[in-house]
Structures are given as C-alpha cells and as structure tokens.
Amino acid sequence: MTSQSSKPFLYVVVCAAGIAAGVGELVAAAQEQQWEVGVIATPVAMGGFFDVEAVESMTGRPVRSAWRSPADPRPFPPPDAVAVAPATFNTLNKWAGGLADTLAVGTLCEAAGLGVPIAVLPCVNDALAAHPAYQDSLIRLRGMGVRFGEPYSGGTQRGASRKEFAWGHALELLERR
Numbered sequence: 001m002t003s004q005s006s007k008p009f010l011y012v013v014v015c016a017a018g019i020a021a022g023v024g025e026l027v028a029a030a031q032e033q034q035w036e037v038g039v040i041a042t043p044v045a046m047g048g049f050f051d052v053e054a055v056e057s058m059t060g061r062p063v064r065s066a067w068r069s070p071a072d073p074r075p076f077p078p079p080d081a082v083a084v085a086p087a088t089f090n091t092l093n094k095w096a097g098g099l100a101d102t103l104a105v106g107t108l109c110e111a112a113g114l115g116v117p118i119a120v121l122p123c124v125n126d127a128l129a130a131h132p133a134y135q136d137s138l139i140r141l142r143g144m145g146v147r148f149g150e151p152y153s154g155g156t157q158r159g160a161s162r163k164e165f166a167w168g169h170a171l172e173l174l175e176r177r
C-alpha cells in the first residue's frame with residue numbers, strides 16, 4: 001500500500017514492554033496532529049504485546065517487523081520523524097551499540113544517521129536502568145541528538161496507582177527544533 005498523502009510520515013517503533021498494549025493512543029494522537037503513521041514493531045513485540053490488527057486498521061498499513069525481500073517495494077515512505085514508544089532496555093542498548101539485528105533497530109540506526117528527528121519514551125525498570133551499559137547508551141544516543149522523554153519504570157508501587165505513560169509527549173518532543 002502506498003500513500004498519496006501530502007502529510008508528513010511518522011514511524012512509530014514499538015518494543016516489547018508491557019505498556020505497548022496502549023500504543024494505539026500514540027497512533028491516534030499522531031493522526032489527530034495530521035501525521036501519516038506507519039508502525040514498526042520488534043519481533044518480540046509482535047508476540048502479543050499489542051493488538052497488531054487494531055493498529056493496522058488504524059493506520060491502513062501492515063505493521064512491519066521483518067525486512068522486506070530485495071524484490072519487494074518499500075512498504076513505507078521514508079520517515080519525516082520517528083517515535084520509539086515504548087523503548088525497551090534491550091532495543092536502546094542495541095541501538096546505541098549499532099547492532100541492527102531487527103528491522104526496528106536497523107531503522108533507528110539509519111534514521112539517526114540521516115538526521116531524522118527521533119523521540120524516545122523509555123519503559124525500563126529501575127534495576128535495569130542501573131546497569132552501566134544502559135547509562136552509557138543514553139549518553140551516546142543523546143549525543144546523537146535523540147530526544148528522550150522522562151524515565152518510566154513500568155512498575156507499580158504498593159498502595160500507589162500506576163503512573164500514566166505519556167504517549168503524547170513523543171509528539172511534543174518532535175516539535176522541538
């Protein structure tokens with residue numbers, strides 16, 4: 001499916017965090033702000049972390065997860081911007097390290113090199129976030145110009161309700177020059 005739309009094209013990259021079930025909220029908010037949206041999910045995220053069919057119905061495009069065959073046309077136009085939400089510990093570390101073993105990470109590595117604006121909403125628990133490799137990854141990605149939302153641990157504290165995941169903040173980050 002190709003777009004005849006003149007709207008800017010946003011890639012939403014979805015990783016395998018529990019919060020990914022709500023990604024439709026970001027897709028809807030982006031469409032409300034006149035983005036055309038294509039979703040790229042990690043292979044693990046395709047295994048039940050969000051409703052793939054519902055997202056395909058919202059975007060009118062297949063959710064991409066695997067590389068196309070060389071003879072196949074490019075399913076999405078090039079991105080005008082990328083939102084990674086939720087971003088996992090695993091994908092952020094691989095991206096920072098340049099390990100493009102999934103379409104999602106390969107797309108992020110390339111988009112950064114092309115100077116495409118990228119917003120990231122991490123969902124990483126405090127124990128994983130304490131790992132020195134993760135701290136190094138954040139420094140490296142920030143140094144590449146990647147824009148980060150607030151840390152989000154995804155956990156619930158006893159007696160406290162789960163903090164809202166700020167899906168729309170990804171779009172605000174992309175507005176910044």
Ligand SMILES: Cc1cc2nc3c(=O)[nH]c(=O)nc-3n(C[C@H](O)[C@H](O)[C@H](O)COP(=O)(O)O)c2cc1C
Pocket residue numbers: 014015016017018019042043044045087088089090091092102123124125128153154
């Ligand atoms: C139910 C469930 C929830 C998870 N939530 C998170 C999470 O919030 N953040 C995270 O970094 N990993 C989380 N994980 C672990 C990731 O799914 C795992 O590291 C996976 O390899 C990430 O793959 P990806 O980065 O390619 O999406 C979760 C796993 C499960 C089974």
